Amino acid sequence: MDVSKDTAQAPIPATAVPDDASPTVKRRLRVITLIATFGGLLFGYDTGVINGALPYMTEDLGLTPFTEGMVTSSLLLGAALGAVTGGRLSDGRGRRRTILVLAVVFFIGALGCTLAPNTAIMVVARFVLGLAVGGASVTVPVYLAEVSPAERRGALVTRNELMIVSGQLLAFTSNAIIARVGDESGGIWRWMLVIATIPAVVLWFGMLVMPESPRWLASQSRFGEALEVLKQVRSRQRAEAELAEVSSLAVKDEQEKLGGWQDMKSTPWVRKLMFVGFGIAIVQQITGVNTIMYYGTQILTDAGFAADSALTANIANGVISVLATFVGIWLLGRVARRPMLMAGQMGTTAALLLIGVFSLTLPSGDGRAYAVLAMTVTFLAFQQGAISPVTWLMLSEIFPMRMRGFGMGVAAVVLWLTNFVIGLVFPSLVDGIGISNTFFLFVVAGLFSLAFVKRYVPETKGRTLETLEAELKARFS
Numbered sequence: 001m002d003v004s005k006d007t008a009q010a011p012i013p014a015t016a017v018p019d020d021a022s023p024t025v026k027r028r029l030r031v032i033t034l035i036a037t038f039g040g041l042l043f044g045y046d047t048g049v050i051n052g053a054l055p056y057m058t059e060d061l062g063l064t065p066f067t068e069g070m071v072t073s074s075l076l077l078g079a080a081l082g083a084v085t086g087g088r089l090s091d092g093r094g095r096r097r098t099i100l101v102l103a104v105v106f107f108i109g110a111l112g113c114t115l116a117p118n119t120a121i122m123v124v125a126r127f128v129l130g131l132a133v134g135g136a137s138v139t140v141p142v143y144l145a146e147v148s149p150a151e152r153r154g155a156l157v158t159r160n161e162l163m164i165v166s167g168q169l170l171a172f173t174s175n176a177i178i179a180r181v182g183d184e185s186g187g188i189w190r191w192m193l194v195i196a197t198i199p200a201v202v203l204w205f206g207m208l209v210m211p212e213s214p215r216w217l218a219s220q221s222r223f224g225e226a227l228e229v230l231k232q233v234r235s236r237q238r239a240e241a242e243l244a245e246v247s248s249l250a251v252k253d254e255q256e257k258l259g260g261w262q263d264m265k266s267t268p269w270v271r272k273l274m275f276v277g278f279g280i281a282i283v284q285q286i287t288g289v290n291t292i293m294y295y296g297t298q299i300l301t302d303a304g305f306a307a308d309s310a311l312t313a314n315i316a317n318g319v320i321s322v323l324a325t326f327v328g329i330w331l332l333g334r335v336a337r338r339p340m341l342m343a344g345q346m347g348t349t350a351a352l353l354l355i356g357v358f359s360l361t362l363p364s365g366d367g368r369a370y371a372v373l374a375m376t377v378t379f380l381a382f383q384q385g386a387i388s389p390v391t392w393l394m395l396s397e398i399f400p401m402r403m404r405g406f407g408m409g410v411a412a413v414v415l416w417l418t419n420f421v422i423g424l425v426f427p428s429l430v431d432g433i434g435i436s437n438t439f440f441l442f443v444v445a446g447l448f449s450l451a452f453v454k455r456y457v458p459e460t461k462g463r464t465l466e467t468l469e470a471e472l473k474a475r476f477s
Helices: 025-036 038-048 050-061 063-095 095-115 120-146 152-180 188-194 197-207 213-221 224-235 236-256 261-266 268-285 289-303 307-332 335-361 367-395 399-458 465-476
Strands: none
Touching: 025 038, 025 120, 025 152, 025 197, 025 224, 038 050, 038 095, 038 120, 038 152, 038 197, 038 236, 050 063, 050 152, 050 188, 063 213, 063 335, 063 399, 095 120, 095 197, 120 152, 120 261, 120 367, 152 188, 152 307, 152 367, 152 465, 188 197, 188 213, 213 224, 213 236, 213 399, 224 236, 236 335, 236 465, 268 367, 268 399, 268 465, 289 307, 289 399, 307 335, 307 367, 335 367, 335 399, 367 399, 399 465
8 A cells, every 4th residue: 555645635534434344353343342451450450449458458457547548549659650651652662562561560560469568568569550550541542542443432442441340340349259258357358459460361361462553553654564453453445544544644743743742842732732631631530439439438337337238338339330331331422522521520519519418417327328328329320421431532532643642641640640649638538527528629629620621621522533633733723
């Protein structure tokens, strides 16, 4: 295929060419999606497992409220570094190779947490695990976005979100089972943590036989290899049309030298787009979602559940997260991204307000316990059914091709640092001002988030990544 000839004129949009791929080709795309999203499963399990392990760990390691926050949030600090490092690595060395490296880091981090003899080692091991979580949060969605056809990108990228919440549900369920089987025996939290090594092994072996992202290959001027990968997941006609569009943009990006910090600072439209990405990342976190993911058991215990009952009841949070993500995937094929994000923001803010009100006004007992549980479930339905899938999808879409990994990585740093601060201060806030006032703070943050989305966030549905890049460049120039 003569790329120079194709790039001399505007290529036909790939979406104008029907993708009548064979069943074998469609099956190949499903397998690629499944294997890559084991990175999301590990993301979910490693962030969710602390929810049930922490009470037992607190007793064995002698944790204080501050060191509880450190154990929880050290993963998030590692994720911030892992996001930007993973983004740069995936832009420079390839999405597939980066995911292989991350699988090894997941394994080492999970094993380190399992064997940690004291708090200091646990904090370090959780930080290492965070490097993998942050890298996967960036690299897997970008890989899926670049492999997916435009009309299926929303559904396929958000499969990663489905695997994240499935990993959290697996963590909540295994925590409850291990706690009941192990009863009060010492060290049962180690069994909760070691399970994460299994999907890490599956991810590594699976990615050995997966292809590289065709758009990354094109960004390296490896157009022949990019076409061969596209033929694995598209009809031949669609693959050739898509390569013409991708290669045309790759040449333009090469001429503009888009790719890193210096380019971001010297290119006004890219700089503005980065700030939009930062805003989307912060919006997802200041709902307070991870206070429920990390401290859900404690929240339910405070509301009136016994410790074992809280572990079991917390499974409801995992179940609703998975079901809501299925609904979110269905909606993304039918509803625009921006209104969906706003609807999710309104729902989570209302649920948080009611959690605060119920905790403040209802007497301790079953009534308050089940009222709070109902609102946490409602909160997660809006969060996991709208806000989270749209966030990760949009962050994988909005950045230019040559700096997509880097751009998403920097935005994810903001996301994980916001997550880190919230995870670190939440136990102290609850201890200092009470759970009701803590959730009222999240309500105020939710109102500011809604205003930001309404004013600044662009719509991305229904465009190829190349068409979207041209539109955003025109909008922000």
